[in-house]
Amino acid sequence: MLEVKCFATLGKYTPVGGKLEYRPNITVKDLLRELNIDERDVKVVFVNGVYSTFDTPLRDGDRVGIFPAIGGG
Amino acid sequence: MERLLRINTNTGESEFLDVPEEFVSLGGRALTSRIIKKEVPANAHPLGKHNKLVIAPGLLTGTPVANSGRISVGGKSPLTGGIKESNSGGTFSQKMAKLGIKAIILEDKPEKVSGSRIIYVSKDGVRLEDAPGLSGKGTYERAKMLFETYGKDVGLMLIGPAGEGLRLASSIQFTDPKGRPARAAGRGGLGAVMGSKGIGAIVIDPKGGDGVNIADLNAFKDAAKRWIEILKSHPVTSSGLPSYGTAILINIINEAGALPTKNFRYGRFDKAGEVSGEKMVEIIKNRGGVVKEGCHPGCIIQCSQAYVDEKGEYITSGFEYETIWALGPNTTIDNLDHLAMLDRLCDDLGLDTIEMGNTIAVAMDAGLLPWGDGEAAINLLKRIYNPEDYLGKIIGNGAAFAGKAFGVERVPVVKGQSLPAYDPRSVKGVGVTYATTPMGADHTAGYAVCQNILKVGGDIDPLKKQGNIEVSKNLQIATAAIDSIGFCLFVAFAVLDTEGAMDTIARLLSAKSGKEITVDQIVELGINVLKDELLFNVDAGFTKSHDRLPEFFENEPLPPHNTVWDFSVDELQQAKVL
Missing domain, CATH: 1.10.569.10 (Aldehyde Ferredoxin Oxidoreductase Protein, subunit A, domain 2)
Structure with a gap:
């Protein structure tokens, strides 16, 4: 199982209950495709709190946070 | 014609003065910090008569260019014992600029402070008025009373009961376009400096003011148009911040x-x-x-x-x-x-x-x-x-x-x-800023959260030391310049990611002043601000051993990454321009 949350303008793409079935050998890119998120709308992806690229492989139990461009302070 | 306004809060005398040559090219934080460095003894008691409170709009404030209406308030901080520039939004700054006032300098203090007084500034001059009804009231009530007395078009800078009571955490509040005192020069206890001088509010009335002079209007308009494009085309400034x-x-x-x-x-x-x-x-x-x-x-x-x-x-x-x-x-x-x-x-x-x-x-x-x-x-x-x-x-x-x-x-x-x-254990770049900025722990002074987390203006690992000293140093310089120009710091999100954005700022400054100002000179402006501030702090008794986070950050790993603060004080000195 993956724990997946999408935030801000991407919030609507969060899967039901924030969980998604894990499939072996998938990457962040595959996950975005599965969620129907356009890669161009994604600025930052955290996997277990670590900044990751679209090629980062995912492991069972990972926590993934997907963000558009964000700023504040 | 721009002027300085000096007000003696003891005698009640005030004077409009020509701007000395050495201050002409300064504004906002550059001006408040220069005046404090030059005129306030570093060992002055922050609530004593030798401290001053300096209020200055930025170099571009009062012009129509977008997001240029910020104000700098400076003094020796009663909270940190060092120099302070606290920055705010609100309408006060642009109204000050409209009256052609480059800085207001509150000097001295009354022998005895009894209740709050009001300073009313208009094109006709300055009035220092008793306002016994203001004392003890919150800023919302104060603002309501002041707008009733002086009209709704004035801008207000005011303290509340905390500043009046000389509390070290007190802010100076500014009214927003809807008249609410919800914008704050929050940090460093400058509200207590204002309170120590027996001033409860400054009312600025822009009516009849000459406005700001722009030397080359066509060049300015051209650069200002490009500036809007820069802010409107970056996703953070055009979409993220307004939406949430x-x-x-x-x-x-x-x-x-x-x-x-x-x-x-x-x-x-x-x-x-x-x-x-x-x-x-x-x-x-x-x-x-x-x-x-x-x-x-x-x-x-x-x-x-x-x-x-x-x-x-x-x-x-x-x-x-x-x-x-x-x-x-x-x-x-x-x-x-x-x-x-x-x-x-x-x-x-x-x-x-x-x-x-x-x-x-x-x-x-x-x-x-x-x-x-x-x-x-x-x-x-x-x-x-x-x-x-x-x-x-x-x-x-x-x-x-x-x-x-x-x-x-x-x-x-x-x-x-x-x-x-x-x-700071897991956003090390901003931790470097907390430790080394002359302001005391302050994120705005060098917001490496951009590169560490948000991936704006670069990508530097927030959990490791590498690159974080350099990024904090560069951001501290850039921020000091932005605070001097009068821009909202959030323009930096777009500026960091846009090729040529600094040139646009240089074009705006050149067109406004009529003198050629280069990107290098903007960087130099930022460096000089930091030098003034760091030198003041050295004179006030600060040493490198003050550039330290509390020791629990070194000893306690922070979950989930289990990081600790691991920069030595000597390593951190590289983040300072001196």
Whole structure:
């Protein structure tokens, strides 16, 4: 199982209950495709709190946070 | 013709003066820090007659260029004992610029301060007036009374009961375009400096002012048009900030494992979603509040809002990420209505929200009130209205003072000023800024959160040391320049990512002044600001050993990344321009 949350303008793409079935050998890119998120709308992806690229492989139990461009302070 | 306005708060005399050559090319923070460096003895008591309070619009303030209406307030800080520039939005700055006043300098202090006086500034001159009715009142009531007396077109700079009571955490509040005193020069206790001089409010009346002179109007218009394109084409300044306000950061800092929780014990708050920007906007929309508005005319980013209660009645605006974090995750209060009320109380009392959130967390660590109890926190802050309440006096003095009063070791401050909303163990770039900026712990002074977390303007690992000294140093220089120009710091998100944006700023400055100003000169301006500030602090007794985070950051690993603060004081010196 993956724990997946999408935030801000991407919030609507969060899967039901924030969980998604894990499939072996998938990457962040595959996950975005599965969620129907356009890669161009994604600025930052955290996997277990670590900044990751679209090629980062995912492991069972990972926590993934997907963000558009964000700023504040 | 620009002038300086010096006001002696003891004799009541005031004088408009020509701007000396050495100040002509300075504005905002560059001007406040230069005047403090030059005119205030570094060993002066911050609440004594030798300290000064300097108020200066930026170099481009008063022109039509977008997001240029910020104001700098400077003095020797009673909180840190060092130099301070505290920056705010609101309408005051542009109205000052319209009257052609480059800086107001409050000097001396009355032998005896009895109640608050008002300074009224218009094109016809300056009046110092007694205002016995103002004393003891909150800033919302004060603003209402002052608008009734002086008309709705004036701009207000005012303190509340905290500043009047000389509390170390007191802010100076500014009114926004809707007349609400919700914008703050919050940090460093400058409200107490104003209070020490017996000044409760400055009223600026722009009527009949000559406005700002632009030397080459066509070149200026051309550059200003490009400037709007830059801000409108970056996703942060065009979409992220207006849609969710600065509280959009709650979720991303939490996911990054760097949201300081329960007085900096954890990097994640399990109720973060309840106090996020997304949640705030949902509540505002359901209740009929205002999702986006600007803090000054000409703002096209619009990160502010009006938060309302269940009946749709206004509670607060400028409900910032820092405020929500300090009073929320840091104290484990997870109810946005309680947080909005705490923000309102801080604005009304005239207190820095970051300092108050940390102070409440310290009080919770001392067992004065339960963790996460919003109503108890509200009741605690309300005690500060009563000048006879000694617990209120302790709380109003901020986290360092309260920690000593309560015997708490865990006090997250640098140079006496509370840490902002990013744990330095897991956002090391901004940790370098906390440790080394002349301001005391301050995120705005060098916001490496950009490169560490948000991936704006570069990509530097937040969990490792590499590259974080350099990025903090460069950002401290750039920020000092932006604060001197009068731009809102949030323009930096777009500037960092846009090729040629610095050239556009140079073109704006050149067209305004009629003198060729290069990008290198803008960088030089930033470096010189920092030099003034660092030299003042050296004279005030600061050494490299003050560039240190509290030791628990070195000893306690922060979950989830289990990082510790591992820069030595000697390594950190590389982040300073001196």
